[in-house]
Amino acid sequence: MCREAAIVSIGTELTTGRIRDLHGMYLSRLCTDLGMVVSGILLLPDDHAIAGRLRDLIGVEDLVIVTGGLGPTSDDITREIVAEAAGVELQFREDVWDTIRSRFRRRAPADSNRKQAEIPVGFHVIDNEWGTAPGFYGHVGRSLIVVLPGPPSELIPMCRRTVRPMLEKFFCVPVGHREVLTCFLIPESSLEEIAVAVAVEGVRWSTRAEGSRIVVTLTGGADDAQATFVQRIRRRIGSLCFAPGETSANELLLSALRLRGLRLCTAESCTGGLLAKLLTDVPGSSEVVWGGFVTYDNDAKKRLLGVTGIERYGAVSREVVAAMARGALDASEADVALAVSGVAGPGGGSPDKPVGTVHVAVARRGAPLRTFRLSLHGDRERIRSRSAVATFLLARGVIEEKDVDTDPLWDYI
Amino acid sequence: MCREAAIVSIGTELTTGRIRDLHGMYLSRLCTDLGMVVSGILLLPDDHAIAGRLRDLIGVEDLVIVTGGLGPTSDDITREIVAEAAGVELQFREDVWDTIRSRFRRRAPADSNRKQAEIPVGFHVIDNEWGTAPGFYGHVGRSLIVVLPGPPSELIPMCRRTVRPMLEKFFCVPVGHREVLTCFLIPESSLEEIAVAVAVEGVRWSTRAEGSRIVVTLTGGADDAQATFVQRIRRRIGSLCFAPGETSANELLLSALRLRGLRLCTAESCTGGLLAKLLTDVPGSSEVVWGGFVTYDNDAKKRLLGVTGIERYGAVSREVVAAMARGALDASEADVALAVSGVAGPGGGSPDKPVGTVHVAVARRGAPLRTFRLSLHGDRERIRSRSAVATFLLARGVIEEKDVDTDPLWDYI
Numbered sequence: 030m031c032r033e034a035a036i037v038s039i040g041t042e043l044t045t046g047r048i049r050d051l052h053g054m055y056l057s058r059l060c061t062d063l064g065m066v067v068s069g070i071l072l073l074p075d076d077h078a079i080a081g082r083l084r085d086l087i088g089v090e091d092l093v094i095v096t097g098g099l100g101p102t103s104d105d106i107t108r109e110i111v112a113e114a115a116g117v118e119l120q121f122r123e124d125v126w127d128t129i130r131s132r133f134r135r136r137a138p139a140d141s142n143r144k145q146a147e148i149p150v151g152f153h154v155i156d157n158e159w160g161t162a163p164g165f166y167g168h169v170g171r172s173l174i175v176v177l178p179g180p181p182s183e184l185i186p187m188c189r190r191t192v193r194p195m196l197e198k199f200f201c202v203p204v205g206h207r208e209v210l211t212c213f214l215i216p217e218s219s220l221e222e223i224a225v226a227v228a229v230e231g232v233r234w235s236t237r238a239e240g241s242r243i244v245v246t247l248t249g250g251a252d253d254a255q256a257t258f259v260q261r262i263r264r265r266i267g268s269l270c271f272a273p274g275e276t277s278a279n280e281l282l283l284s285a286l287r288l289r290g291l292r293l294c295t296a297e298s299c300t301g302g303l304l305a306k307l308l309t310d311v312p313g314s315s316e317v318v319w320g321g322f323v324t325y326d327n328d329a330k331k332r333l334l335g336v337t338g339i340e341r342y343g344a345v346s347r348e349v350v351a352a353m354a355r356g357a358l359d360a361s362e363a364d365v366a367l368a369v370s371g372v373a374g375p376g377g378g379s380p381d382k383p384v385g386t387v388h389v390a391v392a393r394r395g396a397p398l399r400t401f402r403l404s405l406h407g408d409r410e411r412i413r414s415r416s417a418v419a420t421f422l423l424a425r426g427v428i429e430e431k432d433v434d435t436d437p438l439w440d441y442i
Numbered sequence: 443m444c445r446e447a448a449i450v451s452i453g454t455e456l457t458t459g460r461i462r463d464l465h466g467m468y469l470s471r472l473c474t475d476l477g478m479v480v481s482g483i484l485l486l487p488d489d490h491a492i493a494g495r496l497r498d499l500i501g502v503e504d505l506v507i508v509t510g511g512l513g514p515t516s517d518d519i520t521r522e523i524v525a526e527a528a529g530v531e532l533q534f535r536e537d538v539w540d541t542i543r544s545r546f547r548r549r550a551p552a553d554s555n556r557k558q559a560e561i562p563v564g565f566h567v568i569d570n571e572w573g574t575a576p577g578f579y580g581h582v583g584r585s586l587i588v589v590l591p592g593p594p595s596e597l598i599p600m601c602r603r604t605v606r607p608m609l610e611k612f613f614c615v616p617v618g619h620r621e622v623l624t625c626f627l628i629p630e631s632s633l634e635e636i637a638v639a640v641a642v643e644g645v646r647w648s649t650r651a652e653g654s655r656i657v658v659t660l661t662g663g664a665d666d667a668q669a670t671f672v673q674r675i676r677r678r679i680g681s682l683c684f685a686p687g688e689t690s691a692n693e694l695l696l697s698a699l700r701l702r703g704l705r706l707c708t709a710e711s712c713t714g715g716l717l718a719k720l721l722t723d724v725p726g727s728s729e730v731v732w733g734g735f736v737t738y739d740n741d742a743k744k745r746l747l748g749v750t751g752i753e754r755y756g757a758v759s760r761e762v763v764a765a766m767a768r769g770a771l772d773a774s775e776a777d778v779a780l781a782v783s784g785v786a787g788p789g790g791g792s793p794d795k796p797v798g799t800v801h802v803a804v805a806r807r808g809a810p811l812r813t814f815r816l817s818l819h820g821d822r823e824r825i826r827s828r829s830a831v832a833t834f835l836l837a838r839g840v841i842e843e844k845d846v847d848t849d850p851l852w853d854y855i
Binding site: 042043044045046047048049050053055057058059060061066067068069070071072073074078079082100102103104119138139140141142145159190232265292298300303304305306308309310312313314315318319320321322323324325326328329332333341360361362363374375376409410412 | 634
């Protein structure tokens with residue numbers, strides 16, 4: 030028999046269209062992965078009147094996940110609404126208050142934070158290491174009610190660490206083997222077509238698209254079926270856009286460099302620091318990242334990197350990006366230099382070099398310099414972020430001496 | 443009296459987490475703009491059982507917008523569900539079928555397309571020039587029900603062309619004045635306490651926290667009440683952490699520089715390119731951003747910026763960050779240089795300089811150099827992002843010759 034789940038996100042910022050709901054998709058996929066049927070995703074305002082709507086779900090659904098409205102302000106009333114719907118009182122919990130206070134190091138928590146230590150009677154606390162407000166869960170009739178804070182930076186690690194294992198236990202989900210892989214730059218619809226074409230009996234897949242990457246999780250199938258599936262996908266999408274496990278393009282490049290004891294320098298025009306930022310997001314990247322140049326202005330390209338020929342070839346050209354990479358090697362002690370120059374838009378495009386034209390160079394001491402031309406679509410943010418991901422994947426390919434020119438990656442950018 | 447609206451999106455691909463809902467935010471903003479209160483956004487599977495849930499809304503809500511499930515396949519059952527909930531039959535409309543056939547220019551429509559010409563009795567057609575399936579609307583009891591196709595490329599132009607003007611006519615509600623302001627770095631709980639303390643009769647506020655900023659929207663109150671409220675908040679949180687309208691710290695700094703014709707250069711250690719990335723996120727920033735240095739390694743600080751004294755003072759020190767800013771001015775043609783060096787963690791802390799210790803320098807040609815020491819907490823991402831925001835706010839304060847040292851900002855970092 031299929032278990033039924035409902036997902037409720039509370040916040041007037043959702044029902045006035047001020048922010049986009051980020052949890053419905055994540056949580057409904059989580060429930061679907063666990064074999065449940067989601068009967069509805071409800072976004073409701075911070076309003077006591079919604080207690081009735083929550084009450085309608087209790088006793089009907091096997092699982093009700095409620096998110097949002099656990100903050101310290103007066104419009105955060107999820108606690109009250111859940112207690113009301115469950116027909117119990119809220120209880121101030123000293124142990125929870127101690128934990129909340131320990132999160133405030135220098136200044137004392139405000140009085141308004143005290144309400145975050147209130148938990149409905151009979152409910153259990155779900156620890157939140159990533160923020161102030163804990164979550165909580167409890168049974169009301171046949172329904173398990175799980176309440177989680179709204180910020181994705183808190184909800185997602187809490188789900189991974191506590192909620193998912195708990196649901197697996199409560200709903201006795203058989204946890205089989207799961208292969209996880211990451212695909213970069215490929216559109217979700219193309220990946221779906223490939224997955225359908227190479228499907229292996231008994232293996233199900235679910236995908237999670239995040240920016241320029243898609244994380245694929247495989248479940249089911251006979252002994253080697255998942256491995257066969259992975260190999261087939263890899264053969265189709267090539268080695269540059271594929272990685273085993275859940276990873277990111279910056280981490281892949283950092284690993285490839287670390288393994289070879291190479292140090293990196295960046296020279297960025299249109300990405301304006303994004304490459305360096307993404308690389309230094311990773312703790313311990315200082316072993317590998319020597320430094321970088323943001324040469325946004327053409328004078329900066331000349332002065333910091335000794336680039337010539339901008340007037341002749343244009344700042345967005347193979348020649349200039351090659352000179353930037355060479356200049357970065359000359360000006361630094363790094364072994365490898367990456368350079369990017371392109372038209373990120375919205376302005377600056379021309380018939381010859383439309384918005385989305387991006388040149389990339391990868392230079393390594395003692396090896397031939399490589400340049401690539403990308404044609405990307407989308408808005409400024411998308412073009413900048415895909416430029417960064419493509420540069421990391423291409424640089425990794427060059428460093429690992431792969432055949433970068435014939436890789437299927439070029440079908441996707 | 444406020445009109446109430448509910449938004450229902452139908453599609454099993456939404457409740458299994460296969461695709462993200464794109465309409466809830468768009469339609470709820472549309473309703474909010476028209477002065478309505480959205481009582482809920484519901485995502486429901488393609489399942490006849492949901493007719494009951496739709497029926498619960500009819501007669502209660504003034505407006506019910508239903509999207510999705512108008513396609514030609516067997517799991518597109520929105521038509522049937524709406525007719526069922528409204529208690530009427532579906533009627534095959536020859537005029538609608540003619541329009542659908544005219545959309546198929548080269549090939550003939552499939553038989554399955556015929557169901558797209560079925561409209562609930564008593565409902566009116568909403569023309570769809572952008573796809574096959576028309577929308578429709580009608581009154582059931584006190585509720586206006588509007589049904590629209592799922593693809594955003596059809597729904598959005600249909601809303602602009604037909605639905606919005608129709609709703610404006612049906613529900614002509616005057617939209618009151620709204621002041622919007624942005625606060626930086628202040629915890630949501632502290633801002634709530636201030637708002638409670640300075641409250642003005644009749645003015646309601648709602649907040650939306652996003653990273654290091656909180657956007658506050660004021661509604662209601664007499665003529666000058668909102669302006670009074672804004673002034674009082676500004677007095678309490680000071681001028682550095684406050685801005686009118688919805689804005690970001692990087693945009694504020696860029697405006698301050700642009701106004702004075704100043705060009706900027708960055709020298710980043712722990713933020714590793716984040717400052718430059720955030721500044722160049724803004725289209726047109728090339729007028730202001732000359733370039734930047736990511737001097738992650740100490741050798742990079744020495745070689746690119748001529749920094750001395752790292753061994754004596756440590757890379758995270760007032761002296762080094764001052765030398766970085768000076769070096770960036772010397773090496774560039776910029777008028778203002780920002781330098782940041784700190785311990786972003788998770789490793790690298792010491793009793794003397796724990797994780798979260800960040801030094802910032804702001805250098806302007808011909809003016810005394812200023813340095814600041816921040817003590818931040820949180821994880822690596824939070825420390826880096828708050829370092830960037832604090833640096834932008836402090837730099838703006840220095841450039842605008844504000845009294846930066848006594849600003850309430852120091853209570854929040």
